[in-house]
């Protein structure tokens with residue numbers, strides 16, 4: 001990869017061309033026009049199991065997740081990227097299961113602190129300086145639920161040292177093509193990612 005901002009885009013809707021994934025691609029394409037380089041993953045098309053809470057990833061400084069599925073590639077992509085963009089539809093006032101499973105498996109990216117390692121300083125599992133963006137889409141008009149999800153994801157990623165850079169909480173979207181009529185969201189998506 002070159003010097004451009006390296007983006008990792010995760011489309012958390014099973015509707016490949018629905019609202020969430022389409023707004024995500026708009027955001028990413030606009031960033032690519034400004035020099036970024038992007039990779040896109042769609043968890044609903046991958047093999048990613050839930051976290052087993054086995055603590056295998058916390059046994060030693062170099063321990064990794066014991067599960068051998070597509071999350072291994074995503075773990076590597078997260079470590080490599082500069083900015084992560086997660087898009088998810090709101091499902092029952094929460095992230096979609098497709099997005100949540102990725103977040104849960106990021107448990108393996110948390111660096112255990114000295115209180116867990118007997119005072120040892122283990123190397124950071126995620127290099128510092130990474131940022132993330134969140135896009136949520138929902139049918140209801142109140143943005144409250146999107147912001148509720150935003151706060152859980154902010155706290156979740158804080159454990160891995162990845163900090164919030166921007167968000168797009170899109171409301172009033174139900175049918176998969178509703179986003180096409182929403183110039184406000186199209187513009188907001190295209191401006192979402194800060195490059196350079």
Ligand SMILES: Cc1cc2nc3c(=O)[nH]c(=O)nc-3n(C[C@H](O)[C@H](O)[C@H](O)COP(=O)(O)O)c2cc1C
Nearest residue numbers: 013018019020089090091092093138139140173174
């Ligand atoms: C299982 C399921 C649960 C949903 N729950 C909510 C909800 O709690 N609140 C809401 O506003 N919309 C809810 N919706 C509607 C979706 O959030 C909305 O249609 C969204 O734009 C779909 O995004 P997509 O096109 O990216 O799949 C739900 C849809 C499904 C399929």
